[in-house]
Amino acid sequence: MSATELPDLNTFLPPMIEPEGDLLEVAMGPHHPSTHGVFRMDVALDGERVIRLKPVFGYLHRNHEKIAEKTTYLASMPYTDRLDYFCSMTNNWAYALAVEKLAGIEVPERAEYIRVITAELTRIQNHASAVGFLMQEMGASGTPLMYAFREREKILDLFESLSGSRMMCNYMRFGGCRVDLPAGWIEQAKQIVAGLPQFIDETEALLTGNEILMARSQGVGVLRPDLAVNAGVTGVMLRATGVNYDLRKVDRYGIYDSFQFRVPLGDHGDIYDRYMLRVLEMRESVKILEQALPRIPAGPILDPKSRPRGFRPKPGEAYGRIEAPKGELGFYLISDGSGNPYRYRVRPPSLINLTILEDMCLGQNVADVVLIFGSVDIVLGEVDR
Amino acid sequence: MKSTELLLDELKSALPGVEIELVMNPSVSAQHSLRVAPKDALRVAAYLRDVAGYDYCSNVTGVDWLDKETTEKIRTTKTVTRTVDGIDGIAQAAEEIVEETVKRVEPGCLEAVYHLYSMRLGPTDPHPPVVLRMRTLNRIDQVELPSLTPVWRAAEFQEREIFDLYGIVFTGHRDLRRILMWDEFEDHPMRRDYVDPDDFEYEPTPHDEVLKRAEEYKASLAAELPVGEVR
Numbered sequence: 253m254s255a256t257e258l259p260d261l262n263t264f265l266p267p268m269i270e271p272e273g274d275l276l277e278v279a280m281g282p283h284h285p286s287t288h289g290v291f292r293m294d295v296a297l298d299g300e301r302v303i304r305l306k307p308v309f310g311y312l313h314r315n316h317e318k319i320a321e322k323t324t325y326l327a328s329m330p331y332t333d334r335l336d337y338f339c340s341m342t343n344n345w346a347y348a349l350a351v352e353k354l355a356g357i358e359v360p361e362r363a364e365y366i367r368v369i370t371a372e373l374t375r376i377q378n379h380a381s382a383v384g385f386l387m388q389e390m391g392a393s394g395t396p397l398m399y400a401f402r403e404r405e406k407i408l409d410l411f412e413s414l415s416g417s418r419m420m421c422n423y424m425r426f427g428g429c430r431v432d433l434p435a436g437w438i439e440q441a442k443q444i445v446a447g448l449p450q451f452i453d454e455t456e457a458l459l460t461g462n463e464i465l466m467a468r469s470q471g472v473g474v475l476r477p478d479l480a481v482n483a484g485v486t487g488v489m490l491r492a493t494g495v496n497y498d499l500r501k502v503d504r505y506g507i508y509d510s511f512q513f514r515v516p517l518g519d520h521g522d523i524y525d526r527y528m529l530r531v532l533e534m535r536e537s538v539k540i541l542e543q544a545l546p547r548i549p550a551g552p553i554l555d556p557k558s559r560p561r562g563f564r565p566k567p568g569e570a571y572g573r574i575e576a577p578k579g580e581l582g583f584y585l586i587s588d589g590s591g592n593p594y595r596y597r598v599r600p601p602s603l604i605n606l607t608i609l610e611d612m613c614l615g616q617n618v619a620d621v622v623l624i625f626g627s628v629d630i631v632l633g634e635v636d637r
Numbered sequence: 638m639k640s641t642e643l644l645l646d647e648l649k650s651a652l653p654g655v656e657i658e659l660v661m662n663p664s665v666s667a668q669h670s671l672r673v674a675p676k677d678a679l680r681v682a683a684y685l686r687d688v689a690g691y692d693y694c695s696n697v698t699g700v701d702w703l704d705k706e707t708t709e710k711i712r713t714t715k716t717v718t719r720t721v722d723g724i725d726g727i728a729q730a731a732e733e734i735v736e737e738t739v740k741r742v743e744p745g746c747l748e749a750v751y752h753l754y755s756m757r758l759g760p761t762d763p764h765p766p767v768v769l770r771m772r773t774l775n776r777i778d779q780v781e782l783p784s785l786t787p788v789w790r791a792a793e794f795q796e797r798e799i800f801d802l803y804g805i806v807f808t809g810h811r812d813l814r815r816i817l818m819w820d821e822f823e824d825h826p827m828r829r830d831y832v833d834p835d836d837f838e839y840e841p842t843p844h845d846e847v848l849k850r851a852e853e854y855k856a857s858l859a860a861e862l863p864v865g866e867v868r
Contacts, residue, residue: 264790265811310817315802315826356665481692481756484791497693497756568664571696571752571768582696584752587664599696599752607793636817 264482266611271298280621282311289632293609293621300617305610309603312636320596325351325426325563328596333420335598336634338378341370341411342576344424349505350572350583351426355565357558362551363428364507369441369544370411370423371574372537376448377404378577379488379530379537382629383455386527389626390468396458403451406444413437427558438545445541452534460531469523473612473624476521483607487579488533489628492518492525499575511540523627530629564591578602578629598637602630641669641765644689651688652680660770670750670768675782678771679809682788685753691767694789696752697796699803701776701829704745711737747773747805749782751792773805776828784810802827 281292290311296304316335320328332347333340345367352359359367384400408418413434415421423430459465475485477493490497498515500508516532518525565587573582579601586595605628613621645659648671656674673681685691717733753767773780784807786792796807797816804825807813815822824831843851 310815310819313817315817317802318827318831353666354664479790482790483793484694484789495756566664568662568666569668570664570666571668571766573695580695582752584696584698584750586700595698595700597696597698599698603794604791607790 264479266614269298269301269303269614271296271301271303273298275303278618282308289635291630291632291635293625295613295618295621297618300619302613302616302618302621305613305621307606307609309636312632314637316637317596317598321593324591325565325593326561328593329424330420330422332598333422334633335600335637336576336578336581336602336631337419338381338631339374339577340419340421341367341374341423342574342581344421345371345506346572346574346576346581347583348424348426349574350570350585351565353572354568354570354585354587355426355563357427358555359428359506360552360555361507362549363553365544365548366429366433366553367424368506368508368511369541369548370414370421372540372544373407373410373441375537375577376534377407378629379534380404380451380455382577383459383527383530385629386523386623386626387459387465389622390465392464396455399451399455399458403448406447410437410441410444413440425554425558426563427555429553432553438548441541442545445538445545448538448541449535452531452538456531460528465527466524468620468623469527469627471520472523472616472620473627474520474522475608475612479608479611480521483611484604485579485608486601487575487577487605487629488526488529489579489605491515492529493521494518499573499580503573505574511543513537513539523623526627526629562591564589569595573599576601578631578634579605598634600634600637602628602632602634606630606635641671641767644765644767645671647689648681648684652677652684655681657681668766668768670770672770672772675771675773678769678783678785679788682751682769682785685767685769686788690755690758691753693754693756694751694785694791695754696750697785697792697799698750699799699805699827700748700750701803701827702745702748703776703829705743707741707743709739709741711739713737745776747776747780747803749796749799749805751785751789753789780804781806781808783808784813786810801825804828 276297278295278297279292280295282290292308294306294308295302316331320331329344329347332343335343380400380403384397387396411421412418414437415423415430475489475493477495480490480493481495486497494517496515496517499505501515513536516529516536518529567587567589569584569586571582571584573580580599581601582599584595584597584599585593588594609625609628612624616624642659645657648655648657655677657677658672660670660672662669712734714732715735717731749771751769753769771782773782782805784792784796786796787809794816796810797813799805800807800813801815801817802825814820818826
């Protein structure tokens, strides 16, 4: 490559499809029952076939980043709960991790264990509900979703007894966690985790071999691995295409390298693989929980040197990222030495996973668009921020 | 682990003539970054993706750096002529040390930051994560930067977001529109000097109370005397 000429790039753009008949433009959303919040897709249809698809965002935008830049570091912690409101524990963790990188704060071992336990519980309830919602969109109204919500409620009860809130936990702090485990919490958690394999078996018995599920989802919404990597797709969406990239293994943040678990991978990158991966990841999370719960050590839960109030990190910047249930959740912080972050940025996996929504939907039937969109598993609170 | 400095040397030898420099990060995280001149950005990005193995662009974001005014006290030696008081009033030239206050204005800019990782090389990655930065010439009218979407499509929505919230215009982006704010919105809310408008100014369809206040405001503007006129 010479120094002056520009390289020949493989640009990974979606293909243009020539319509055979007249085009019909349909706005799917913002209040369509199958969208997971206020979200619109402007779809151009040739009969049943999708020719063009443009996602429209911003209905839930409240400029979280600007608000965070105007308050102290700690004051943004409860706000991170409201990004992906299904997974407040992992949002807290990602933000805490970024600040800990920025200021060089160590986390005590007991707090690391509590973080892993709460994050894996979050992953299980997120994947269970994602599968439930996907089935809802496929027309299985009720049963799979209610089964998922029954388990989710048990996990949210655990979170409530721990943090005082079911969904807006606001539980983690820079250098540890806010409060210690209440008496009997570990026993209660062990009991719930012991019941989870039965729930996953039940879900699988209901769905995995189901003829309708297979017919609707196999070979639909296929994503190529090279495109997925180039478009920054992360999480289950990426691993369903067969790319082995799980930050729990790659970055080994927290204490994930002390647990035995596998990263399930897909072969085809279609909706069925995504469904299957969510089920398998729940099984792996149960394995982590079974290892972590009996081993949890005694000790402090917050680094005594960390001062949440009057917290002023030295000038500099840091990017911290974790494997959230939806994909790679990152926080990018620039400090100018004052009490407020100079720059506060959320890398939202839900938004970036939608980059390839058009590619997956082109040429598919309009009824499958709903399924493909559902299989991405997004939360609009995080997409629009 | 290969450090950012080594990667910088590799880039400089592979792409001669490229303007690229190392930006140190003083914080504990030690994530140093590379600042590249906008004219060379696409070539550097393509090299990073295709040769160095950075196939995954994780995070793309903007930063607004305001004009920075620094005052400095400088001691300089100057020849000073002084008239000595007395009968003769002789003018004397003497060298003296004088303190001067110098004001310097560093012009601000808008910056785009790209966080790059390698998926291909995996966890046994010999490459450190790369933070690539580009700066615009100023914050007002020269705000163009080359889009890196041809190299990493992951930047597609994120560059749209920077365009929307910071006002950086990415040339070569295939679909540069507002993404979070509505199309009629005019300002860039993430800029540091952004002032919240009164609510009637940004209400797309003002009515009732808001409409009343908007009309009052318009009337007050019309009633203002032009500069220099006497009532």
